[in-house]
Amino acid sequence: MIRLVIADDQALVRGALAALLGLEGDIEVVAEVGRGDEVSAAVVLHKADVALLDVEMPGLDGISAAARLRTDAPHCRVLMVT
Numbered sequence: 001m002i003r004l005v006i007a008d009d010q011a012l013v014r015g016a017l018a019a020l021l022g023l024e025g026d027i028e029v030v031a032e033v034g035r036g037d038e039v040s041a042a043v044v045l046h047k048a049d050v051a052l053l054d055v056e057m058p059g060l061d062g063i064s065a066a067a068r069l070r071t072d073a074p075h076c077r078v079l080m081v082t
Helices: 011-022 036-046 062-072
Strands: 002-007 027-033 050-054 077-081
Touching (some): 036 062, 062 077
Parallel strands (some): 002 050, 050 077
16 A cells, blocks of 8 residues: 655645545555645654655745655655646
């Protein structure tokens, strides 16, 4: 099972991604966050394998959030959307 955190500041987009990806049998959406500065804590808390990040978010942008994950959760893979 792939444990996934979704980070997007637009609730509609975030919810749609979570709903669609949640239909996959091998993906579990373990957390959804709306700010880049919430990503690292959510990934660590939920032991996520993958973080799906929007490029533009408040707090930290997606690039900066991905860089922080390299330190805080180096096992976590990142997918970036824009």
